[in-house]
Amino acid sequence: MGAVAADEIESFCVQGEDKLCTIFSHIGFAAKYTLATIKMIELVKSRHNTPRFRHNLVVLNQLTAAIGVLDDVLEALDYTDNNSVILMRDEETVNPSLNLSPFILDENALSGQQNSKLFFFTSREGKELHFTLIDNLKDTLNISGENYPLVTELFDGFFHKFLS
Numbered sequence: 549m550g551a552v553a554a555d556e557i558e559s560f561c562v563q564g565e566d567k568l569c570t571i572f573s574h575i576g577f578a579a580k581y582t583l584a585t586i587k588m589i590e591l592v593k594s595r596h597n598t599p600r601f602r603h604n605l606v607v608l609n610q611l612t613a614a615i616g617v618l619d620d621v622l623e624a625l626d627y628t629d630n631n632s633v634i635l636m637r638d639e640e641t642v643n644p645s646l647n648l649s650p651f652i653l654d655e656n657a658l659s660g661q662q663n664s665k666l667f668f669f670t671s672r673e674g675k676e677l678h679f680t681l682i683d684n685l686k687d688t689l690n691i692s693g694e695n696y697p698l699v700t701e702l703f704d705g706f707f708h709k710f711l712s
Contacts, residue, residue: 578635580637581635581636581637581645581646582607582608582635582636582637582638582639583607583608583633583634583635583636584605584606584607584608584633584634584635584636584639585605585606585608585632585633585634585654585656585657585664585666586603586604586605586628586629586630586631586632586633586634586642586657587603587604587605587606587619587630587631587654587656587657587660588603588604588630588631589601589602589603589604589627589628589630590602590604592623598625600623600624600625601623601624601625601626601627601642602621602622602623603621603622603623603624603627603628603642604619604620604621605619605620605621605622606618606619606620606654606656606657606663606664607620607639608633608664608666618662618663618664619662619663622639622640622642624640624641624642624643626641626642626643627642627643628642628643628645628647629647629649631649631653631654631657631658631698632647632648632649632653632657633647633648633649633652633653633654633657633666634646634647634648634649635648649699649702650669650677650699650702650703650706651668651669652666652667652668652669652682653666653667653669653679653699654666654667655667655689658696658698658699665681666681666682666683667679667680667681667682667688667689668680668682670688672703675692675693675700676690676691676692677690677691677692677699677700677703678690678691679691
């Protein structure tokens with residue numbers, strides 16, 4: 549890679565800021581939402597009471613380092629999808645929400661472990677999906693129908709519906 553002249557640096561910075569403004573103009577709404585992993589949803593039903601859904605989740609706007617178990621419970625009249633990463637409008641209800649799975653997924657939700665380990669989709673090679681850990685780009689997760697069939701089913705459904 550060649551050296552950049554000092555007088556070109558400002559131009560590159562301005563171009564980069566313009567590109568970021570374009571991106572944020574489309575996804576800026578996400579700043580008003582809460583990112584959460586929905587691990588398991590249980591139906592809570594008792595006689596003479598309205599059924600409720602107990603969402604076992606990890607709210608991902610908290611500091612995650614060295615504070616112990618982050619798993620939490622939210623009971624609501626509505627439900628969303630199991631083993632999913634969602635953007636919630638507020639922390640009291642799961643609807644409306646935007647499901648980011650299978651493009652962002654939580655390996656700990658898929659494997660039944662506590663806390664959260666988020667990966668984002670990077671590529672697809674044949675029937676294998678490749679993901680990269682959000683906070684360490686060297687840590688990858690490869691998914692096929694054998695290890696996490698639900699994820700491959702979600703991808704196949706997306707590609708069939710939107711790209712065929």
